[in-house]
Amino acid sequence: MVMQPFTYQVSYTFLYMDFNILLSSLSFRHTFKLITSIAQTLKGTDHAGIATQSIVEKMLMKETGQNRHDLGREKFVEKIWDWKEEYGGKITNQLRSLGSSVDWSRERFTMDKMCNKAVIEAFNQLHEKGLLYKDMRLGNWSCALKSAISDIEVDYIELEGRTFLEVKSHKGNPNDKKGRYEFGVITSFAYPIEDSEEKLIVATTRLETMLGDTAVAIHPEDERYKHLHGKFVIHPFNGRRIPIITDAELVDMSFGTGAVKITPAHDPNDYECGKRHNLEFITVLTPDGAINDKGSQFEGIMRYDARIAVEEALAEKGLYFGKEPNKMRLGLCSRSGDILEPMITPQWYVNCDGMAKRAVDAVRNGKLTIKPEEHEKTWYYWLDNIRDWCVSRQLWWGHQIPAWFVTKKGETLNKNDMANNNRWVVSRSEKVSLSTFRILCPYVVRCLY
Amino acid sequence: MKAIDILKCHKDDIILERDEDVLDTWFSSGLFPFSVMGWPDNTEDLKAFYPTSLLETGSDILFFWVARMVMMGLELTDELPFHTVYLHAMVRDKEGRKMSKSLGNVIDPLEVINGCTLESLLKKLDGGNLPAKEVEKSKKDQAEDFPDGIPECGSDALRFGLLAYTVQGKDVNLDIKRVVGYRNFCNKLWNATRFALQFVSDFQPTDSMLDDLMKSGKMAIRDKFIISRLMVACETVNSNFREYKFGDAQQASYSFWIDDLCDVYLELIKPVVYDKSEANADARWGAQASLWVCLEAGLRLLHPMIPFVTEELWQRLPGRGSLGPDERESIMISEYPLCIDEYKNPKVEEGMEVIKKIIKSCRSLRASYQIKNKVLTNFYIKTATDEDIVKAQSDDIKTLGQASTVNVNPAEADIPETIGIDVIDDQTTVLMDIKGLVDFEAEIKKLEKNLGKTLPSLENLEKKTNAPGYEEKVKDQLKKENIEKIEGLQKKVADIKGAIANFQKLALLEKK
Numbered sequence: 001m002v003m004q005p006f007t008y009q010v011s012y013t014f015l016y017m018d019f020n021i022l023l024s025s026l027s028f029r030h031t032f033k034l035i036t037s038i039a040q041t042l043k044g045t046d047h048a049g050i051a052t053q054s055i056v057e058k059m060l061m062k063e064t065g066q067n068r069h070d071l072g073r074e075k076f077v078e079k080i081w082d083w084k085e086e087y088g089g090k091i092t093n094q095l096r097s098l099g100s101s102v103d104w105s106r107e108r109f110t111m112d113k114m115c116n117k118a119v120i121e122a123f124n125q126l127h128e129k130g131l132l133y134k135d136m137r138l139g140n141w142s143c144a145l146k147s148a149i150s151d152i153e154v155d156y157i158e159l160e161g162r163t164f165l166e167v168k169s170h171k172g173n174p175n176d177k178k179g180r181y182e183f184g185v186i187t188s189f190a191y192p193i194e195d196s197e198e199k200l201i202v203a204t205t206r207l208e209t210m211l212g213d214t215a216v217a218i219h220p221e222d223e224r225y226k227h228l229h230g231k232f233v234i235h236p237f238n239g240r241r242i243p244i245i246t247d248a249e250l251v252d253m254s255f256g257t258g259a260v261k262i263t264p265a266h267d268p269n270d271y272e273c274g275k276r277h278n279l280e281f282i283t284v285l286t287p288d289g290a291i292n293d294k295g296s297q298f299e300g301i302m303r304y305d306a307r308i309a310v311e312e313a314l315a316e317k318g319l320y321f322g323k324e325p326n327k328m329r330l331g332l333c334s335r336s337g338d339i340l341e342p343m344i345t346p347q348w349y350v351n352c353d354g355m356a357k358r359a360v361d362a363v364r365n366g367k368l369t370i371k372p373e374e375h376e377k378t379w380y381y382w383l384d385n386i387r388d389w390c391v392s393r394q395l396w397w398g399h400q401i402p403a404w405f406v407t408k409k410g411e412t413l414n415k416n417d418m419a420n421n422n423r424w425v426v427s428r429s430e431k432v433s434l435s436t437f438r439i440l441c442p443y444v445v446r447c448l449y
Numbered sequence: 450m451k452a453i454d455i456l457k458c459h460k461d462d463i464i465l466e467r468d469e470d471v472l473d474t475w476f477s478s479g480l481f482p483f484s485v486m487g488w489p490d491n492t493e494d495l496k497a498f499y500p501t502s503l504l505e506t507g508s509d510i511l512f513f514w515v516a517r518m519v520m521m522g523l524e525l526t527d528e529l530p531f532h533t534v535y536l537h538a539m540v541r542d543k544e545g546r547k548m549s550k551s552l553g554n555v556i557d558p559l560e561v562i563n564g565c566t567l568e569s570l571l572k573k574l575d576g577g578n579l580p581a582k583e584v585e586k587s588k589k590d591q592a593e594d595f596p597d598g599i600p601e602c603g604s605d606a607l608r609f610g611l612l613a614y615t616v617q618g619k620d621v622n623l624d625i626k627r628v629v630g631y632r633n634f635c636n637k638l639w640n641a642t643r644f645a646l647q648f649v650s651d652f653q654p655t656d657s658m659l660d661d662l663m664k665s666g667k668m669a670i671r672d673k674f675i676i677s678r679l680m681v682a683c684e685t686v687n688s689n690f691r692e693y694k695f696g697d698a699q700q701a702s703y704s705f706w707i708d709d710l711c712d713v714y715l716e717l718i719k720p721v722v723y724d725k726s727e728a729n730a731d732a733r734w735g736a737q738a739s740l741w742v743c744l745e746a747g748l749r750l751l752h753p754m755i756p757f758v759t760e761e762l763w764q765r766l767p768g769r770g771s772l773g774p775d776e777r778e779s780i781m782i783s784e785y786p787l788c789i790d791e792y793k794n795p796k797v798e799e800g801m802e803v804i805k806k807i808i809k810s811c812r813s814l815r816a817s818y819q820i821k822n823k824v825l826t827n828f829y830i831k832t833a834t835d836e837d838i839v840k841a842q843s844d845d846i847k848t849l850g851q852a853s854t855v856n857v858n859p860a861e862a863d864i865p866e867t868i869g870i871d872v873i874d875d876q877t878t879v880l881m882d883i884k885g886l887v888d889f890e891a892e893i894k895k896l897e898k899n900l901g902k903t904l905p906s907l908e909n910l911e912k913k914t915n916a917p918g919y920e921e922k923v924k925d926q927l928k929k930e931n932i933e934k935i936e937g938l939q940k941k942v943a944d945i946k947g948a949i950a951n952f953q954k955l956a957l958l959e960k961k
Contacts, residue, residue, distance in 0.1 A: 049474040097562050099604050099756040108485040110477040118484030119477045122525055131524070150473060152512055348470075355520035362519065362529055369533045371693055375511060382512045391473045398471030409462045424468075 047084070047111045050145060050335040053397040056080045073396050080397050084109075111399070119399045120428055127426045131351045132391075134403075136344055136418050138271040139390055140331065143289030143303075144168050144338035147394035148347050151387060155334045159184035161325035168338050169289065170302050181304040184328055188256070188321035189314045191216060191233035194241060200225075200233055201321055202261040205328055208306040211295040212284040213242055215262040217273065219253045220246035236317055237296040245277050265344050283344055287394070303341070346416045348392040348401060356386040402427055479517030482530035501531045508536040535693050537615070543594075543624040556599075561628060564601030567592060599625055605755040606632040612699040612754055634703065635758055638751070641711045642762045645740060648722045649767050652737040656773035659742050663792055667735040669721075670842055674801045675714040677794040678705060679743050684788035686750055702750050710743055713805070717845050741766065746786040756781070800838040803877075804845055810871045810879040811850030818869055818887050825853035829864050829880040832857065866958045889956035893949055900945045907938040 056079055057068055068076040092107075108115060126132040140149050164173075164180035172179025187207045190199035200216055216233055218225040225244075232241045250273050251260050264274025265281040274281055284294045291298040291306045297313075298306045314320040331340040360383045362368040363376060370376050392401060403426045405415040413420050477484070482504075486495040500522070506515060515534055522530035560570065570591045574584050602610075602625075610628035614621040655661045662668065663676070682705035689698035718736040721729065745766055752759040763780040770776070777783040811828055820826060828850060832839050836858055839846070843855040856863065867884040913919065914931055923931075 047474060047477070049471060094558055097604055098558055099608065108481075110474070110481070110484075114487060115477055115480070115484045118480050118488050119472065121489045122476070122480050122484075122521065123472070125525055129524075150475075348468075352520060355524045356516075358523045359516060359519040362523070367532065368519065368529055371533065371535045375508060375534075375536050378511060379516070383516060389473075391476050392468075392470040393473055394469075395471050398474060399477055401468040401470050401472060403468045404465045405468070407464045407466070408458050409464060411464075415466070 047109070047398060049393060049395050049398040050147070050149075052080060052084070053395050054145070054335065056083050056397075059083070068396065077396055116399065120402045123402050124426055124428050126350055131354075132348060133351070134346060134348050134418070134421055134424060136346045136416070137349075138265070138268055138342050138344050139347060140333075141287075141341045141343035141345060142333035142336055142338055143285075143287070143341060144333060144336035145395070146287045148343075148345055148390055148392065149333055149335065149340075150390050153334045154340060155332045157330050157332060159328050159330060161185075161327060165330075165339075167304050168336070170304055173304070173308065175308070181307070183330060184326055185323040186256075186326035187311065187323040190319045190321060191242065191261075192236065192319075193228065193244075194232040194234050196231075199319070200228070200244070200259050201257045202259050203256045204261055205326055206266070206307070207310050208291070208298075208303055209263040209266045209284065210261060210310065211237065211291065211298060211306075212263045212265050212282040213261045214264055214274065214280040214282055215243050215245045215277065217245050217247040217251050217260045217262050219251040219258060220248055222251075222253050222258050224258065236314065236319055237298075243279075245279075247273055247277070249273070249276070266342055268342055271342070271344075281344055285341060285343065289341065346418070347390045348403075349388040350391050351388050352386045356383040359383050475513050475517050478514055479521040480525070482518055482522060483526055488526065499526070499530070500528045503533045503535060504531045505535045505537065507539055509539060511536060538620045540611070540621045540623050543622050545620070545622045556623075556625065558607060560599055561602050561607050561625060562604050564599055566598040567595055568598075570595060570598065595625070600629055600632075602628050602632045603635060603757065605635045605758050608756075609634065609699060609703075609754050612695050613703075615695040615699070634707075635755065637711070638706060638755070639758055639762070641706075641715065642744060642748075645715060645744060646765060646767070648718065649737050649741050649744075652734075652741055652767050654738070654741050654745075654766075654768035654772065656775070658738060658745070659789075659792070662735070662738040662742060665735065665738070667731040668739065669732055669735055670797055670800065671714060671717045671845055672735045672739040673794050673797045675709060675739055675743055676792055677798050678709040679746055679786075680788045680790075680793045681798075682709075683746070683750060683786045684793075687785070687787065699754060702747075702754065706747060706751070710747060713801075713849075714740070714743070717848055720848055741768070749780060749783055749786045752780050753785075800835070800842065803835050803838055804842045806873055807839065807846055807877065807879055808849045810873050810877075811846065811852065811881070814869050814871050814879060814881045815851065817871075818881070818883050819892075820851075820883075820886055822851075824886065825851055826886065827854045827856070827882040828852045829856045829859050829868070829882070831878045831880070833876045835877065867955055883955065884959060887952075887955070889952045889959070893952050893956075896945050896949045896952070900942065900949070903938060903941050903945065907935065907942060910935055910938065 053068075056076075060066055060068065060071065060076075060079065071079065110119075123132065140151065140154055141147075142149050161184050162182065163184040164176055164178070165183055166179070167181050170181065173181045176182075184205075186203045186205050188201055188203045189207070189210070190201045192199050202216060204210065213235065218228065220229075228244050229246060231244050233244060234240070235242055245262070247260075250262075250269060251258065262270045262273055262279065263282075264270045264279050265283045266285070271281075273279070282294050284291055285303060286292045289303045291301050291303065293299055295301075295306070298309055301309055311320060332338065333340050359368075360380060363370060363379055370379060403424050405413075405420075406423050406425055407413050413423060415423070480488070482501055483495065483499050486492060486499050488495055488499075504515065504518070511534075515536075518530050522528060557573075571588050574587050574591070607628055610631040611621065611623070613627075613631065614623065659676075662672075668676075682701055685701040686698045689695070689701060718740060721732050721736045722740075724733065745763070748759045748763045748766075752763075760780045807830060811826075815826060828846070830839055830846075839855075840857045843857060846852060846855045864880060865882050865884060867882060868880045869883050871879045871881075873879060910931060914928075914935070
């Protein structure tokens, strides 16, 4: 007798072995199989890009002292496949021991041939629909992974005030016994005003970003600073002229001195402000979190060591005005635990507005049931506030993006300049064949440099 | 438009450089429901199995995965990839912490299934990817939690235990010790079924056993009762599964096996099955057939939750291999048992409730007079409303109440004076003849000793509460407690005195 005429259930376990998901899903899945007359359960494993790459990288380091760059992309990816074979086997063994009745003949892996084909097709279709585009914008950057991560991969911690934290890939703070770095303080320093003896005091929780400041904002109504409208301050370390701008949206007159330093390339609010005022966007960090060549004498110093060095250098110049405890929120990379940097990088994005609306409607009009129902409100909250999805990752383990940058012989074009976005072509063919290329119509082209 | 056309040059002059980056893992996972069926090709699998029905996953990846699948499914296939999402709770450690590699509190299911020593738990930490400092901390935690390692629990106990925890919406704070507890249920299932199999060792079931049994006219009330309970269990478990109430399904199937089948029915049929006389042949067949049906269907009912033991036991049922063309090779591919409404029998179940109450009363009377286990007693049951039921099942009362005779609504003259009485309610009273069964002198001595201990505590307390200044000095809360204590002690004293008086009276009666 048939109770539920048909159930095809896709089930899923992490390649990264995860006891909880494994166990609970298994029991249920098995149950469902028997209650139905035609039921199938599929075992699928995903390649868990960041997690897997991190595990194999750590293992490599432990075993041979090499990092992935020592090995090279091809050999490193081979190493991950080996690991996957071993670990994948362990999970299969667990599933069998638990009495799972999946259809073993249909076992799938997100990087097998079949799934690979679908990924390339999906990328192409989304691109053809104008939903997939390359853009340069401020996003979450994990220095430990040297990759962008999406908004939902960020874990936040609240700092109640002055807090010392360990930081990866840093030599350690010499001023702290345990080598930890100071967070949760707001530091005041002054910018000298051009052709004047006057100084403008600003405050920041991330002092090192002052190397990339391209404006100081004041409130247009602020009587204290009316005489400064249209004037400039001078950057103490490189002599750059920095405009004093008026911005009623960003500046709160009653907070601090009422003057705000603006780093459009390293802060989300400043990024928006930079777009409003057409400011310069100066990225001062390298992908691994050191100060880059835009950082004058601080070049090569890791970001939190630079924070200390900048403080000392400001003090020497008589521009340092002390620091105070400050309640704040810190974004951590959920994969590596590293403190995230907002960075402007070229990434591929998927516009999710339309699909998110359909997904919300499906639940609202009862076509999609979520049980237990209490999760519905999470669903609505996320999807009603969806932002475009950053789909590219600066990793080696995963589906390489099926897009090619086209140049003529002898041309030197910067592929990271969004003005050249019309040179990106997307293809279905894994083997690059010119005849299959179509032109990429950039959905949004924004040049920030 | 081709790249060549855009650049307006010969293809040999074109340089192509592939983007080095890879896609977010969730990009490919978001395509999963249809990519695994061969999409974009219109394969047989895709036609047959897409869209799917149910997605079952953890609530922590509702957005990462579920939302992405729904969005990509709608965008690329114009269909919802599934119509229902069931989100299970997260399994946490017993302190409620998320299980994570970095905390070192992750437990491999194989370690629970096969058991493992503390040494191997600790050794695994050394082989892991944790920094040395965290390894030490995790080792300490493991040694505290599992000083003797994890005992071998088997998959069945692990599954059944996890299901027991599954109350909708609540996270599972998994205490391995509780899983160890469910190992005992699996053992009981094993032992009880093996024991029950002795009862049906000479029984030949038919191809359509349940229907044949119901039509046979050979069923005693207890047989109708257990079949009805089986039907109700099937109904409940199926409906719980449909509503994703896995914990309730586990509870209902557990309760059928323990409360109905093992504790009641197996006990009731012992004398019926042992009696191989010609006169008892039909009753014996009825009991054997009912038991066989309950074991067979009951195992199928449990099978999804406890796959291994149920298969093993099911294969040992008598009649296997002789049940016609529709007989399945394995319990795994046999149908899930369903409720057949007409085989439910609420009236018989209600009657059994009455009988169970009487049996309980008989047992409590025996206990209160400390009747030895093998000594059978004579019972007299006065019932205002259930005479027919009690008469019809007086043999069951005999079996479980350890009665030599059960006399229902006897004439007052037939009731001896040497009786113990237990009033169940205003309709039913159970009386037990205790003549020659009780050493009254000894019992009275015991009671007097007890009275000797109870009286002084009462007197002390009364003295304290009557002392001058008590009313003013003592807090209200304490006064209230003392009043309650005094009332309790007074009742105890009265009960003991009543019991002594009763024994004295009975002793006198017996002497007559």
